[in-house]
Amino acid sequence: MSSFIIRGDICTSTDKNTILTRENSYVVCKNGVCQGVFTEIPEPYRDLPLQDDTGKLVMPGMVDLHIHAPQYAYRGLGMDMELLSWLDHYAFPEEAKYRDLDYAEKAYDIFTNAVKHSATTRMAVFGTLHREATELLMDKMEQTGIVSCVGKLNMDRNSPDTLREGSARESIAETERFLRETLTRYHNTYPIVTPRFVPSCTDECMEGIGKLSEQYGVCVQSHLSENPGEIAWVRELCPDTAFYAEAYNRFGLFGKPQKAIMAHCVYSSDEEIALMKENGVFIAHCPASNMNVASGIAPIRKYLDLGLRVGLGSDVAGGQTESLFTAMTEALQVSKLYWRIVDNSCQPLSVDEAFYMATKGGGEFFGKVGAFEEGFEFDAIVIDDSRLPHPQELSVRERLERAIYLSGDIKALTAKYCRGKQIL
């Protein structure tokens, strides 16, 4: 069934500054495509089946623009170091285990089961450098019904022996095989070109995968300007680039010719920001991770005001949880600290902006996704917030705001739809 109507208390972003809320209203899905939000069911849709979620919050599914599947196993662990040491001590040894497909099977079952039951309907996922384990992950992602891009990582330098590809050629060849094998294998799961970050990829590797991205028409995801130590290292490694993003851009890995997601952008220079804007790069803002591994606070107010494309990322396991509700709360919280401590000309984010980033802002990476607008792919979640009792009257808008801040206390996802199909 991909044509139906949901009745409930509807919430959707119209633009980044506006959440539209409609109590006791209807959102219509026809052949997997949203027809809009209505206070009465319009004549042409009168015969569609009605899902009655009266009194519940109905909103677009959440979009997670940055998550590491193999790090899920140790989320909430070992966050006593900053980025580069954390990678060496925790992330790399854990990821090295995914050479073993039995371990990958067990770990990716846990991961995909968790995200299936989360509020997320779209994801951009990092795997490991292991092609086979990453294809296994894609098989399992496909089972969840979530739409995702999943990347086999490229790592051919500055990585431990247990987690490094033998050469640029090997890295490129494995990537090409990965793309060929997965490009049309699934309905909802797509490969994505994924240089881990500049320090772990040689120029030769970058050049090769940049060509593959263009040749196969496949998007790109990576990390950018996350941490001062990392940025200084990139400067050493790439003396002929003026700033970090150039190290991707010169190889066609920065939003042109294919769309690209760059996670973090905590310390992007003005030139880098200008290039992100010019190339339409998607920024994955990951506030939990930026706190947990002591990176800092990204100036998201500035990016939004400049019209850059910004979504949210859980960045598990730099972030401790896959919950995008938590990510929204944390985005709001760190924006207030940024205003207070770093730059009081940068106003804190609003709830509208946080919700926009988690839905329509990130959704744009996947096309017409993340809002209940005519012509948008129909992704939705239903939240029963009645287990959060309150003595006073609350508007739908207030209930949504509370659900965002109290995600951890609510745990009341009662239905989830992706591309018009109910998957939970």
Next chain:
Amino acid sequence: MSSFIIRGDICTSTDKNTILTRENSYVVCKNGVCQGVFTEIPEPYRDLPLQDDTGKLVMPGMVDLHIHAPQYAYRGLGMDMELLSWLDHYAFPEEAKYRDLDYAEKAYDIFTNAVKHSATTRMAVFGTLHREATELLMDKMEQTGIVSCVGKLNMDRNSPDTLREGSARESIAETERFLRETLTRYHNTYPIVTPRFVPSCTDECMEGIGKLSEQYGVCVQSHLSENPGEIAWVRELCPDTAFYAEAYNRFGLFGKPQKAIMAHCVYSSDEEIALMKENGVFIAHCPASNMNVASGIAPIRKYLDLGLRVGLGSDVAGGQTESLFTAMTEALQVSKLYWRIVDNSCQPLSVDEAFYMATKGGGEFFGKVGAFEEGFEFDAIVIDDSRLPHPQELSVRERLERAIYLSGDIKALTAKYCRGKQIL
């Protein structure tokens, strides 16, 4: 039953830098008092009933040093302003409703039901200025089995007409009546003298309640140096004090003669810090609130290193949740931002320190509380973390760390004990 043994995976702070963990071990409670942690049950206790929580985490109950009961109804709402505007627009109008005992009944039922089911076993609670509603709150707190101090607020200036006492005399008289009526009424619930904060209390009022605190031997709680606007205002209001804390100290409301909790201390000067140390004042660190109402980050590393007494506060509704697990995570997170952004000579907090503050650090306010040590009052919680599956082996220490960071995903409190009595 107040004599028994719990078997499980035991976690307890020994000092602020050390969490002791013991797998498959025993913690013994005799007549409500902890006898210690043992790997085998010692001979004298062999006949005590055994509660088998094998495979679960058993730890001291959490201590919340700062929470506003009447603000619980609008937690997660209206956090788009900083402190003083937030008080005027949200907190004060909500609190004014507690003049109506029907509203108080409904709202305090929700509050006490929530904290009963939380991991918290000790609380320092702000009520409103209304004596009757606050006594109603105490009746309900007593029912939870949690040990708490509950304060009727003093507010006789700079507050709206709907939430201000008629005069200092009235405020003092109502406080005295409150103390007399509640001092010995309950087993687990105690009154506490609670000037809201300096801007809302005249000198005459402060002087009067300072005397009451001494006369009745009752502790004190208030707010201190939370926000730059508030601090500037206190400076105007109290031109004859050198720093904020003096406005409490000169009236005997700052740790001498009675113990005192001061919430926030984000911007305490060196003189203020020295006075806190001298008087043994308890600092309630409330990281969520300090983010949500854009106050800043308190320099907790400095306070701990100086040997000050520090516990955690949820500060609902400046904070969005009553979960002390969330407060621990946020304390860790903001300490990393403090190191990165404000002062890189202040090392981030460790998990050990966060756990210490949430248990033994805050517990000290209540006496020998917050650790599984011989002679300590027996407060405990049991957490079933088995619903967080993992592909790798994890030590008890790692499971505790994960439970702290993933509080929102876990929701697996299976038992709670307070003063040796099982209350959940």
